[in-house]
Amino acid sequence: MTETLQRLQAAVLPRLRAFGASRALEAALAFLFAAAGSAGFAPLGPAAVAGAWLMGALPFPALFGAAAGALFAGHYAALAASALYVGGGLLFSVWRRRMHQAEKLALLGAAYLLLLPFFHGESAQDCLIGVAELTLACFAAIAFARGGAALAAFLAGRRLRGMDQAALLLFAALFAAALPCLTFVLPSGGPFGMEVTLYFGAAFAAFAALCAVRARGAEGVAAAVLLGAACMLRGMDIARTGALSLAVLLAAALQRTGKWVIAGGFLAAWAAAAAAFALPASALLEAAFGAICFALLPNRYMQRLAAYSTRRERSEAERMLALTRAQLRGTADVIREVSELFSPGEDENAAFTHRQLRGVSGVIERLAEETPEGKRNRFDVRVGVAGCPKAGNAETGDSMALRRIGGELLLLLSDGMGTGVCARRESSAAVAIFGDLLSVGFAPEEAQECVNRLLMIKGEREMYATLDALLIDLRDGRARFIKYGTPPAYILRGGRVHTVYAEALPIGILPEARPSVHEFSLRRGDAVILMTDGLFDALGTELFASLVERVGGANTVDDAAQALLSAGREKSGADDMSVLVARVG
The missing domain is CATH 1.20.5 (Single alpha-helices involved in coiled-coils or other helix-helix interfaces)
Structure with missing residues (x-):
């Protein structure tokens, strides 16, 4: 029996505490809202009761708080409206078990209309005030219901939609309007004067506006205007509202900085506006309190x-x-x-x-096409190049290029027919067109034919060029060699040289010219060498030995390319020479 009671206690007590805490919060907020307003205009108390009922909660805790607040402030019309509203709801629920939200709002309006002759029947103007109170109470009830639901979702850690954020802002504005202002008399005076009036709503408005700026940028300025207007219902002067709006405008420009920077900029702008509007020193105290609370707010709330x-x-x-x-x-x-x-x-x-x-x-x-999530690059390729013109020429006829296309690396080397400017024009055209076509998405096979045709149309007196293209997939190490009339390519792996042979016509000679295409799987530590026929012919029978010694023994790919070029220039200078060395890491 004792064990059963302990289990029951463990299961029930936490729920009772949670229920009691939430109901106590409803009663406290209803007390605050009911105490706000003037003797003849206090719509927020009945609105808080209706808002709790619209949210689906029982209205009795809110009614208790609203009744206490109305009695405390002497708002007897609001007290009567709250009591009549809940009493009418109970009678209505006897007739119909379930009330729709529209019916609950209509019941609130009916309660105000029934009390209109008793509390607002002295004159036509007084009657209009009663109608305005009815209208504002219905609007505030909706704002309380939506804003309360948004606040509960926010505190529970859920992300808010745009409408929920707007509802939360309206709730914050009504809360700022309900916060009291207190006046203190200082016998000795001081920097605040003999009499100090503190608007707690102004401090909360500064806090809420800075939160809106941090979350929504310049839209926070509109929130500041709304919050300031709500505080004016509590008696805050328009100068404070203007200072709040100007300070928030500067804070919006600092949105992407830290919270303390935003708070500091806000306070600096507020101080300048306060001096311009001749606001009392207590206004800066209110702004400072709101800014400090904003800066201390945990980041997780701002992220929501x-x-x-x-x-x-x-x-x-x-x-x-x-x-x-x-x-x-x-x-x-x-x-x-x-x-x-x-x-x-x-x-x-x-x-x-x-x-x-x-x-x-x-x-x-x-x-x-939908872009799939790409694989991560597993390989890194470093590239070194070197080249020189034929002896006696100022310009080489060779062209080289390096391009990154998605997860692939494209290396291009072309040798124009002959030497000098004309050869350079042909080789640079081949490199540029082929690289451009692959960059925009053409498949290599489509780009090859296009380059061949364009060079045939563009070429003068049977000008042509070789084209050496190496496409390395950095995700899996696959390499595709595309060769038009070029010398073989070489792969240096573990001190051994592997040859990638090529038997194909140069590009730009015949329409039916097709490249020699080879695929090879590269490994880390491999070095790939592409060269033009000038260097290939110069190295001759010493080619393999030069590759092993000068590329394998070089510290960097630039050193390797320069070493091969130097070896070729020692042998001959009868043609342009170019070399490209790529090392896989």
């Missing part, structure tokens, strides 16, 4: 407020991305349909146009 803003921006970006992808797919379909106008069975030029248009369509389709 800012989370929805970030998610909303992400959602908008995703929507625009989806729209762009749809437009790209439509464009790709149109280009593919146009390509069908050029039948592959007709002359070679029409077939080429057909293939290139389909290639363009494929590029656009790949751009529109």
Whole structure:
């Protein structure tokens, strides 16, 4: 029996404590709201009772707090409205077990209308005040219900949506309007004067506005205006509201800095505005209290407020991305349909146009595809280059380039026919066009034919160029060698030289020219060497020995490239020489 009672106590007491704490908070807030206002206009007490009921809670704790607050402040009309509202609700629930929210609001309005002749029947103006009190009470009840639910979700650690944040701001504004102002008389005077009036609502408004700035940036200025206007209902002068808005405007410019920096900037701007508006020194004390509370607020609460803003921006970006992808797919379909106008069975030029248009369509389709999460790069490639012109020439006819394309590294080396400026023009065109096409998404096979055709059209008097392309996948180490009329490529691994042979025509000679393509799996420590025929011919029979000695023994890839070039120049200077060394790490 004793064990059963202990289990029951362990299960029930925590829930009772939680229930008691939440109900006590409702009663305390209702007391605060009911005590706010003037003798003839105090709508927040009945609104707090209605708000608790709209949230789905029992209205009795809120009624107890509102009744105590109304008696304390002498707001007997609000006390009568609260009591009549709950009493009418009990009678209504006997007739119907469940009341909808609209019916609960209508009941609040009916309670005010029934009491209108008794508390606001002296004149037409007094009657209008009663109607205004009714309207504000209904609005505040909705704000309390939505804001209370948002506050509960916020304290529970859930992220708030935009409407929830707006409801929480309205709740904060009503809370600021309900906070009291206290006047102290200092017999000896001092920096605050003989009489000091402290608006606790102003301090809370500064705190809430800074939180809004931190979470929403410039939107916090609008929150400051709303909070300041709410405090004016409590008697705060308009100069304090203006100072609050100006100080928050400066704080918004510091949003991306730390909380203490924002608080410091806010206080500096407040002090300047206070001096301009001739505010009392107590106003700075209120602002300082709110700013310090903001700076001490744990970051996790600010992250919850800012989370929805970030998610909303992400959602908008995703929507625009989806729209762009749809437009790209439509464009790709149109280009593919146009390509069908050029039948592959007709002359070679029409077939080429057909293939290139389909290639363009494929590029656009790949751009529109959902981007999968890429693999991490497992390899790092360092590249060194060296080159020199033919003896007696000022400019080399070779061209080299290095490009990063997604998770791949593209190395390009081209040797234009002959030497000098003309050869340089051909080789640089081959390197630039091939690299550009691969960079925008063309497959290597599509880019090869396009470069070959363009150089044939562009070339003068049978000008052509070799093209050596190495595409290294940094995620898995796969290497693809694409070679047009170039010397072999070499892979130095563990002191041994592996040859990647190439038998293909240079680029830009014949329409049917096709490259020699080889694939190889690279490992860490491998060195890949590409060179033009000038260096290849110069090294001759000493090529392998030079690779092992000068590349394998070099500290860096730049040293390796320079060492190979020096070895070639010692043998001959009859042609342009260029070399590219890539070491896998």
